Amino acid sequence: xxxxxxxxxxxxxxxxxxxxxxxxxxxxxxxxxxxxxxxxxxxxxxxxxxxxxxxxxxxxxxxxxxxxxxxxxxxxx
Amino acid sequence: xxxxxxxxxxxxxxxxxxxxxxxxxxxxxxxxxxxxxxxxxxxxxxxxxxxxxxxxxxxxxxxxxxxxxxxxxxxxxxxxxxxxxxxxxxxxxxxxxxxxxxxxxxxxxxxxxxxxxxxxxxxxxxxxxxxxxxxxxxxxxxxxxxxxxxxxxxxxxxxxxxxxxxxxxxxxxxxxxxxxxxxxxxxxxxxxxxxxxxxxxxxxxxxxxxxxxxxxxxxxxxxxxxx
Numbered sequence: 001x002x003x004x005x006x007x008x009x010x011x012x013x014x015x016x017x018x019x020x021x022x023x024x025x026x027x028x029x030x031x032x033x034x035x036x037x038x039x040x041x042x043x044x045x046x047x048x049x050x051x052x053x054x055x056x057x058x059x060x061x062x063x064x065x066x067x068x069x070x071x072x073x074x075x076x077x
Numbered sequence: 078x079x080x081x082x083x084x085x086x087x088x089x090x091x092x093x094x095x096x097x098x099x100x101x102x103x104x105x106x107x108x109x110x111x112x113x114x115x116x117x118x119x120x121x122x123x124x125x126x127x128x129x130x131x132x133x134x135x136x137x138x139x140x141x142x143x144x145x146x147x148x149x150x151x152x153x154x155x156x157x158x159x160x161x162x163x164x165x166x167x168x169x170x171x172x173x174x175x176x177x178x179x180x181x182x183x184x185x186x187x188x189x190x191x192x193x194x195x196x197x198x199x200x201x202x203x204x205x206x207x208x209x210x211x212x213x214x215x216x217x218x219x220x221x222x223x224x225x226x227x228x229x230x231x232x233x234x235x236x237x238x239x240x241x242x243x244x245x246x247x248x249x250x251x252x253x254x255x256x257x258x259x260x261x262x263x264x265x266x267x268x269x270x271x272x273x274x275x276x277x278x279x280x281x282x283x284x285x286x287x288x289x290x291x292x293x294x295x296x297x298x299x300x301x302x303x304x
Binding site: 064 | 134175179184223224225
């Protein structure tokens, strides 16, 4: 079963890459873009048929490795 | 005094550290990340570099490597653990030190000499050190120290901020902050003060003909405090 996860910086944590992307977009005439947050996307194949079980395992993975909870939030899609 | 330097795939300051430790009297041994245990040591060093190619987050993969459990046990039993640069990043990822090292504020890799101010001397690393301001070298892309407001307060209240970036006169203000680190933090200690993580590289400043000698002061002082 494939589980998808998005990890992003928490609100309020400076995201200099997101900021640079936003400024570039503004320079490309996308002038209505006022914020960009960059994140990471994971597709994790878990050998498990029970979706709830697989997701709870992925949640553990997020807490222990995929995200650093000091600055990042994760979302299991 | 015995020391151990842990080598991860991608470490690149391990041999410089070995040279520095031996020069100032440590009997140093190199330990591979895939080993289970660490030989008897008075000091464990996590060196600089790009462990595991900085994949995922700097230091995150190394913080789960086989040897790390022994490092954490050693630190929790009061042993001295020093993390330089990538080693500092690994220490935050293990949870031995609070916070995290984020990408530098202006997205640039910084490689230059800086001055740092010694903020706490009630620890084995800086007790009796002869200078208040040291000139050391930094080389990093992720040195922008960040932690929550509660954590910064607790670091300040317990005097766990070890060194801050400053100028040659010791002004550790915004103007002398190379990477955006909170409170100009260049290095911090854990609450028991046996674990030190810092971005500057003392091992690069141990020869007056090549670089400078403020790193020598650091190592001489450290081994002196351990004897």
